[in-house]
Amino acid sequence: MKKVVIFARVSSSNGSQDYERQINDLQVLASTNNWTVEAVFAEKISGAKKNADRTELMNMIDYINTHNINKVLVTELSRLGRDTLQVLQAIEMLNQNKVSVFIQNYNIETLTSEGEINPMSQFLITILAEVARMERKTIRERVASGYQNFRSNGGKVGRKVGYTKSDEAMKEEYAEEIRLLKKGYSLRNIAKLTNTSINTLRKLNHLT
Template identity: 75%
Template sequence: MKVVLFARVSTNIQDYDRQINELTGLAKRNGWKIAASFSEKVSGAKKNNERTELLRMVEYVEANHINKVVVTELSRLGRDTLQVLEVIEMLNAKGISLYIQNYNIETLTDDGKVNPMSQFLITILAEVARMERKTIKERMDSGYQNFRANGGLVGRKQGYRKSDEAMKEEYAEEIRLLKRGYSLRNVSKLTHTSINTLRKLAIKFLLNYSSIASKRRQF
């Protein structure tokens, strides 16, 4: 059984050695072979597409046919519920189980099916995420209504068109992932950018995107 260890701390003054040591001991006790370890010092509130080590880890486990990713606790994947759910769902879809040490559960069973206990946990997280989205939407709607009530205009100015340079700057991460051959669907999951927008970016800036993507496995 090959596993990858993943650790995260929020600030530069913190150290992730304790997490790696705990996970190394856990792997030895269970007879798991450690294929690689990934560690990052980054706020858990950052989006997945801003987390270089997380992206490298997900790419590595797929390319090297890793069976399991191990973390000390769920918050090591991030503190943003939506971002954590994305990682779990992405790993599940690829048949890669996530072992969460403090809960002593895995997201997948030995036959690759979703673990009922982890599904219960994910369901709770999904409901929390839904409530967060609802709260954000209500705040935005309230802000728009107040802005309009005071004579404000919402939307782009008529005839407005974003320059190529502005698009390159705004969608720099999306373009970088597309250049590396990541599929439109997975780039959309990681960055929350619509597939239609990604397709336009690919056509506009990456005329040879199809050939790039065909040279490697879809992420």
């Protein structure tokens, strides 16, 4: 019998009944498929946060890694995260750990029974990745335009020559990354969770 966990998410502006609907729907799904629900994780979140700052998501990942969970059940893909990048990072990390995500409204899983990427889910994820790429491209273009206008008006950008961050400043800025390093997460998984470069994570190793 497959061991699964349920993950639910609502905006902080919604009531607790939304949790109940998602959880009840997924419990029925699990019962129909003879899956054993080992745990339920639910978060109420407002505003965009890094995955590493999402307590319930991180608790779920810790639980999965220590309880041999086969699947994560969600009612829809957006329940894994508020924005596309969060969703893609979470799915990729779970896939690498051979944990499949079952998306109820599409009735598909991210992995096959052999633990390989499901082609249909990969198609969906590829579309989402392209959307995320376009969003990041738009942001970069806006930032570049702002920098250009700033320079045109005599402004200077960049750090002062010889500037380096102190260890204390690094600890404050990368507190979540350091916490994950101490817990033994791989650099690749932390990079996917936090969107922090692997080179930066290597530099943080001496602070753990």
